[in-house]
Amino acid sequence: MSYLRLLWGWIRQEIFAVPGRVIAAVFFILLFITPLITSEPYYLRIIIMACIFSIFAISWDVLSGVAGQLSLGHGLFFGVAAYAAALLNLHLHMPPWATIPLGSVIAVCFGLIVGIPALRLRGMYLGLVTLTFPIILTGLLFVFPDFTGGEMGISGIARLSKSNISSYYIVLVVFCVSAFIMYKFVDPASKFLRTGVILHALREDEIAARGAGINTTQYKLIAFAVSGFFAGVAGGLYAHYIKLAGPSTLELFFSFNAILWAMFGSIATIYGPVVGVFILYPLMEILSLFSWGEQTRFLIFALVLIFTLLFMPEGISTWILDKLEVKCPRCKLVNVFTRKKCRACRALLSGGK
Amino acid sequence: MFADILFNGLVAGGTYAILAIGFALIFSVARIINMAHTAFYMIAAFLIYISLTILHYNLWPCMIATVVLTGIIGVICFKLFFDRVKQHSHAVMIISIAIALLLQEIFLIIFGGTYRSIPSFVEGYMEISGTRVSNQQLFAVLSTAVILVALWLWLSKTKIGNAIRSVAQDPEAANLMGINVSNIYLIVMAVSAGMAGIAGVLMAPVHMISPLMWGHPIIIVLASIVLGGMGSIGGSVVGALILGYVETLVVFLIPGGSFMGGAVSLAIMVLVLLIRPEGLFGIFFEEERL
Numbered sequence: 129m130s131y132l133r134l135l136w137g138w139i140r141q142e143i144f145a146v147p148g149r150v151i152a153a154v155f156f157i158l159l160f161i162t163p164l165i166t167s168e169p170y171y172l173r174i175i176i177m178a179c180i181f182s183i184f185a186i187s188w189d190v191l192s193g194v195a196g197q198l199s200l201g202h203g204l205f206f207g208v209a210a211y212a213a214a215l216l217n218l219h220l221h222m223p224p225w226a227t228i229p230l231g232s233v234i235a236v237c238f239g240l241i242v243g244i245p246a247l248r249l250r251g252m253y254l255g256l257v258t259l260t261f262p263i264i265l266t267g268l269l270f271v272f273p274d275f276t277g278g279e280m281g282i283s284g285i286a287r288l289s290k291s292n293i294s295s296y297y298i299v300l301v302v303f304c305v306s307a308f309i310m311y312k313f314v315d316p317a318s319k320f321l322r323t324g325v326i327l328h329a330l331r332e333d334e335i336a337a338r339g340a341g342i343n344t345t346q347y348k349l350i351a352f353a354v355s356g357f358f359a360g361v362a363g364g365l366y367a368h369y370i371k372l373a374g375p376s377t378l379e380l381f382f383s384f385n386a387i388l389w390a391m392f393g394s395i396a397t398i399y400g401p402v403v404g405v406f407i408l409y410p411l412m413e414i415l416s417l418f419s420w421g422e423q424t425r426f427l428i429f430a431l432v433l434i435f436t437l438l439f440m441p442e443g444i445s446t447w448i449l450d451k452l453e454v455k456c457p458r459c460k461l462v463n464v465f466t467r468k469k470c471r472a473c474r475a476l477l478s479g480g481k
Numbered sequence: 482m483f484a485d486i487l488f489n490g491l492v493a494g495g496t497y498a499i500l501a502i503g504f505a506l507i508f509s510v511a512r513i514i515n516m517a518h519t520a521f522y523m524i525a526a527f528l529i530y531i532s533l534t535i536l537h538y539n540l541w542p543c544m545i546a547t548v549v550l551t552g553i554i555g556v557i558c559f560k561l562f563f564d565r566v567k568q569h570s571h572a573v574m575i576i577s578i579a580i581a582l583l584l585q586e587i588f589l590i591i592f593g594g595t596y597r598s599i600p601s602f603v604e605g606y607m608e609i610s611g612t613r614v615s616n617q618q619l620f621a622v623l624s625t626a627v628i629l630v631a632l633w634l635w636l637s638k639t640k641i642g643n644a645i646r647s648v649a650q651d652p653e654a655a656n657l658m659g660i661n662v663s664n665i666y667l668i669v670m671a672v673s674a675g676m677a678g679i680a681g682v683l684m685a686p687v688h689m690i691s692p693l694m695w696g697h698p699i700i701i702v703l704a705s706i707v708l709g710g711m712g713s714i715g716g717s718v719v720g721a722l723i724l725g726y727v728e729t730l731v732v733f734l735i736p737g738g739s740f741m742g743g744a745v746s747l748a749i750m751v752l753v754l755l756i757r758p759e760g761l762f763g764i765f766f767e768e769e770r771l
Binding site for chain 1 (some may be wrong): 527565572747
């Protein structure tokens with residue numbers, strides 16, 4: 129009983145007091161109880177795809193947002209893992225729970241291959257190199273159509289799970305676990321892992337990070353590997369969910385989806401890409417219900433990306449959180465905007481106005 | 482066979498050279514990687530298609546008007562988009578790809594994805610050492626040479642060319658010497674987009690016109706810029722010629738090579754970046770590499 133009261137007290141202090149955490153908690157609880165409210169396959173499908181794409185967008189954010197290694201061809205990892213999972217499943221008859229991790233490991237290998245140029249290049253040049261790999265791979269896919277299915281891709285893969293609901297929960301749990309791992313991986317305030325603070329340092333000033341005795345090469349490769357792994361998880365889930373691995377995952381547009389979602393949500397925050405995906409992906413799906421929407425999909429996509437870059441470069445979730453939360457000037461604790469005094473140290477929040 | 486490769490490589494390389502020189506110009510002066518560069522080429526091809534086959538205007542005024550219009554579109558894009566995010570090189574690159582997608586989609590919605598073609602400007606063909614060469618291709622090669630020489634003279638002999646080169650070297654110092662840097666950016670953007678327009682006009686009768694025609698050239702242009710050395714305008718021309726020949730060789734000699742043309746160029750680009758990042762003639766800026 130006393131433990132329950134302790135837990136309740138902890139929840140009140142740590143979650144109810146901070147609007148961002150309340151929103152996150154409500155969001156996840158809603159995700160978990162959605163199948164109880166509706167079992168309409170269409171809605172479940174949208175949420176499943178949004179979860180998969182969230183993993184993908186977060187993995188882009190880890191590499192390009194947090195570590196600052198601009199990747200313009202992130203679909204490479206996604207597509208490689210999707211193809212690897214499909215081929216393993218089709219030719220070696222492995223079940224999905226084995227193909228997805230194996231596919232992700234292959235994506236990690238590709239991440240390291242792409243990461244090697246990253247050791248010598250940065251900024252736009254790295255963007256150019258990462259842009260090229262999916263295009264080279266697409267060329268190879270079309271040259272060997274017997275093995276890779278060419279333009280049609282590989283179909284006839286096993287389903288993720290027999291029923292729709294269990295697929296939903298598998299994807300949801302994988303999404304929560306991956307998001308949590310990546311959040312902790314790049315959390316600069318973490319007490320156990322140094323990676324978070326080092327990756328942030330890598331983005332801000334690489335030379336200073338080197339000067340502080342950090343082996344930047346190693347951490348860049350780690351960032352590439354982790355990002356590639358989770359993009360691969362998303363790719364494997366995607367291939368098994370839609371039962372198809374096609375060259376569309378290697379297209380430039382597909383990689384740019386991740387960039388748009390992360391930029392729209394808020395770059396380098398991990399929760400930002402999730403917000404971006406869960407706002408933009410359902411909107412795009414609703415648009416494609418109309419015939420004019422299907423035609424203007426890419427147009428709207430490009431316009432949203434341009435407007436985000438020009439007018440909202442910090443992203444929508446940062447913008448909303450700035451309105452809802454106030455940081456205490458003395459103890460740096462986050463408070464609700466309605467409070468006048470800090471909930472811990474009683475300092476005036478308005479800065480003595 | 483040999484003469485075929487020689488001439489087709491020259492035609493392909495010439496187009497890529499005009500595209501690459503425009504791309505290199507705006508990159509070396511304003512440090513903008515403009516992925517929408519070949520989208521301007523696509524726009525020019527469509528403009529000349531519209532004016533010749535739909536509106537039935539005269540050829541020569543149309544060509545000039547197309548080039549000028551493309552330049553103006555380039556300046557508008559620069560003013561609206563690039564100018565605002567110029568400080569962040571990542572944002573510039575992402576926004577330029579978004580612009581390319583935007584232009585592609587606008588033309589896809591208006592014209593659909595079908596391939597179109599226009600009649601040659603110059604009829605007939607001639608035989609050169611056993612190879613059939615259409616006069617249109619010959620015309621394209623000759624005009625390319627004239628334009629490249631003219632651009633070189635403009636950059637090296639005139640006052641404004643001097644100003645452009647000095648801004649490319651050091652914008653702050655150029656500003657202190659009384660050069661209006663933002664005006665130079667506008668001029669260079671107009672010339673760069675205009676060069677893309679010239680390439681579009683010259684190649685419209687040779688290639689098929691479609692809203693997706695910008696995807697392949699931008700790959701080759703990027704690769705040739707890197708091969709020639711980023712920031713080197715002469716290097717970009719050499720790189721484009723080399724890659725034009727490489728592409729022709731791959732298409733002629735390897736079965737299934739038409740899928741591989743872009744991939745081989747990109748592999749060359751990655752290799753150059755790994756082995757010799759400054760390219761053939763490059764100036765690799767010290768602060769941009771480790």
